[in-house]
Amino acid sequence: MKALCWMGKSKVEVHTVDEPTILNPHDAIIKITRTAICGSDLHLFDGFIPTMEEGDILGHEFMGIVEEVGRSVSNLQRGDRVVIPFTIACGNCEFCKKKIWAACDNSNPNAHLMEAAYGYSGSGLFGYSHMMGGYAGGQAQYVRVPFANVGALKIETDLPDEKVLFLSDIFPTGYMAAENAQIQNNDIVAVWGCGPVGQFAIASAFMLGAARVIAIDRLPERLELARSLGAITVDYSEEDVNVLTALKDLTGGVGPDSCIDAVGLEAHSAQLQGIYDTVKTSLMLETDRPIVLRQAIQSVRKGGTVSLPGVYGGLLDKVPFGSAFGKGITMKMGQTNMHTYMKPLLERIEKGQIDPSYIISHRISLEEAPEMYKVWRDKQENVTKIVIDPWAERQQVPLSQS
Amino acid sequence: MSQVLNEKPNIELSPIIASAGVTLNNRYLPPPEDKDGKLWVRASTRIQVDADSLYQIWRDLESIPLWQEQITRVTRTGERTSHWVMRSGDKTIEWDSEILADEPGRRIAWRSIGGDSDNAGEVIFEAAPGNRGTMVTVLQEFRMGKLASAWETLVGRNPKQAVIENLRHFKALAETGEIPRTQGQPHGPRGMIAGMKESSYGEKTATPPGLNRIAS
Numbered sequence: 001m002k003a004l005c006w007m008g009k010s011k012v013e014v015h016t017v018d019e020p021t022i023l024n025p026h027d028a029i030i031k032i033t034r035t036a037i038c039g040s041d042l043h044l045f046d047g048f049i050p051t052m053e054e055g056d057i058l059g060h061e062f063m064g065i066v067e068e069v070g071r072s073v074s075n076l077q078r079g080d081r082v083v084i085p086f087t088i089a090c091g092n093c094e095f096c097k098k099k100i101w102a103a104c105d106n107s108n109p110n111a112h113l114m115e116a117a118y119g120y121s122g123s124g125l126f127g128y129s130h131m132m133g134g135y136a137g138g139q140a141q142y143v144r145v146p147f148a149n150v151g152a153l154k155i156e157t158d159l160p161d162e163k164v165l166f167l168s169d170i171f172p173t174g175y176m177a178a179e180n181a182q183i184q185n186n187d188i189v190a191v192w193g194c195g196p197v198g199q200f201a202i203a204s205a206f207m208l209g210a211a212r213v214i215a216i217d218r219l220p221e222r223l224e225l226a227r228s229l230g231a232i233t234v235d236y237s238e239e240d241v242n243v244l245t246a247l248k249d250l251t252g253g254v255g256p257d258s259c260i261d262a263v264g265l266e267a268h269s270a271q272l273q274g275i276y277d278t279v280k281t282s283l284m285l286e287t288d289r290p291i292v293l294r295q296a297i298q299s300v301r302k303g304g305t306v307s308l309p310g311v312y313g314g315l316l317d318k319v320p321f322g323s324a325f326g327k328g329i330t331m332k333m334g335q336t337n338m339h340t341y342m343k344p345l346l347e348r349i350e351k352g353q354i355d356p357s358y359i360i361s362h363r364i365s366l367e368e369a370p371e372m373y374k375v376w377r378d379k380q381e382n383v384t385k386i387v388i389d390p391w392a393e394r395q396q397v398p399l400s401q402s
Numbered sequence: 403m404s405q406v407l408n409e410k411p412n413i414e415l416s417p418i419i420a421s422a423g424v425t426l427n428n429r430y431l432p433p434p435e436d437k438d439g440k441l442w443v444r445a446s447t448r449i450q451v452d453a454d455s456l457y458q459i460w461r462d463l464e465s466i467p468l469w470q471e472q473i474t475r476v477t478r479t480g481e482r483t484s485h486w487v488m489r490s491g492d493k494t495i496e497w498d499s500e501i502l503a504d505e506p507g508r509r510i511a512w513r514s515i516g517g518d519s520d521n522a523g524e525v526i527f528e529a530a531p532g533n534r535g536t537m538v539t540v541l542q543e544f545r546m547g548k549l550a551s552a553w554e555t556l557v558g559r560n561p562k563q564a565v566i567e568n569l570r571h572f573k574a575l576a577e578t579g580e581i582p583r584t585q586g587q588p589h590g591p592r593g594m595i596a597g598m599k600e601s602s603y604g605e606k607t608a609t610p611p612g613l614n615r616i617a618s
Contacts, residue, residue: 005590015590023587024580025613053599055590072579092577094450094535106574109582112563113603124582130603136587144587147578 003140009047025072028148059139085338174200181258255301264310
């Protein structure tokens with residue numbers, strides 16, 4: 001089959017590889033009908049996430065048709081149409097039983113690597129480094145899904161793939177970010193990063209009762225999408241815009257009740273601290289660039305909540321912890337507990353409350369994917385979300401755009 | 403019990419000694435130090451399965467190759483004795499083992515009695531505080547002679563990590579009926595560096611089969 005492989009920093013290639021087989025009793029093999037590139041794949045592309053190996057198959061947002069199931073999978077059968085969550089959860093350990101699925105004890109074969117780095121290991125993830133399990137991902141024609149009996153969400157209506165694909169990660173991730181932000185009715189919520197997760201965080205903040213959402217980014221196409229949801233936008237790249245001042249101005253001087261950092265470890269800033277972090281990370285004195293996190297902590301109101309769906313990987317420098325303590329804020333974060341959100345969010349899609357496909361800007365074949373990783377990383381061509389049909393033939397230039 | 407604080411609705415009476423020497427009179431005891439050629443490893447995990455069932459899985463010695471790394475065969479040779487075979491690549495080591503203590507649902511202790519490995523150990527199963535599953539604690543010692551270091555070379559993991567990984571496999575098998583694995587999945591071309599990484603990540607050590615059919 002064809003699969004997109006990580007071959008080193010800034011290098012991804014399509015290779016012909018073996019088809020996956022059932023390796024464990026709760027496995028299923030899925031023939032992938034649609035898959036997507038996630039913003040967090042760009043962290044891999046940029047070499048920010050350690051323990052990638054040359055030849056790793058990328059991709060953790062995918063859906064498809066069940067091709068084959070292991071002997072202990074009784075709730076799925078060949079031909080079922082399913083969306084697969086990017087976190088792998090066994091369903092039986094004490095964390096799964098508490099519905100902290102992303103902390104599953106039994107799905108990461110390389111748990112010792114994550115224990116060494118983080119103290120304890122979270123669940124395995126598809127296509128996201130060996131520390132996170134080393135599982136082959138879904139930017140491919142087929143994928144093996146462990147614990148498919150627990151994770152796979154069956155789609156039993158004729159909703160098109162594009163409307164349900166994002167249940168595999170970014171819609172639940174944006175929703176959990178809003179839930180973690182502890183939004184009360186009529187709250188003011190600020191969201192940094194208007195990429196796909198930020199978009200769904202904005203939409204979810206409104207669903208959870210926010211009166212005003214302030215969206216912060218620099219890319220016009222993303223800010224426009226945010227405004228289409230009803231958010232007020234702040235373009236931090238504009239001259240004279242200071243995000244902290246903007247957030248005071250837009251909240252009557254109080255600060256947002258909740259701040260959502262949907263950017264994570266590769267934040268950009270043209271200001272001095274951006275240069276400081278870029279230098280420090282290049283010298284390996286710091287692994288992450290926590291510019292947004294600093295702003296979120298600094299700007300949230302007293303007693304407010306900072307929610308972090310954006311990925312952080314390692315050691316952060318100059319985080320204003322005194323401000324966090326001084327204001328008595330709450331911080332909530334972590335990989336998404338996917339299995340809790342998929343079904344309720346599918347119901348919202350079925351009821352027509354939201355159509356997640358509004359963020360798609362590019363539809364491509366697998367062969368076009370290596371190029372599109374670069375295009376998205378370099379923020380060209382107004383990319384908001386790239387969806388891959390792994391069975392499509394390569395299209396001729398220009399790259400398909402919807 | 404202390405009279406200073408009278409309201410402790412969930413407190414449990416502490417045994418004088420518990421968990422393979424983890425506590426003594428309510429004081430935490432660190433694991434034994436490595437010295438005189440002896441390596442110690444103590445590891446614990448919490449499993450959502452009752453102690454009796456866990457004891458039975460562990461006590462079924464002939465099934466140990468299902469969940470312990472690179473143990474290819476365990477044969478009962480007597481009421482309390484067994485013969486162990488461990489293989490890595492084309493190298494094999496063998497030893498005999500004897501059970502010293504056997505308390506159903508609670509504790510098993512053993513030691514090697516000749517052959518290529520000099521080791522001893524104990525596993526304790528006890529209800530976790532608040533009945534949140536079963537705490538399983540393993541205390542194992544290896545004598546580091548020529549043989550033990552040969553053993554280390556063979557398994558490709560240091561023996562301490564092997565004990566920790568085996569306990570992890572035991573938990574996964576008991577809780578889910580399988581051991582998570584990626585060996586055998588597809589991948590693109592691996593360069594030389596990826597091969598080195600695989601080794602250093604411990605990915606070259608074969609994951610035990612769990613309840614999958616064992617390839618002969």
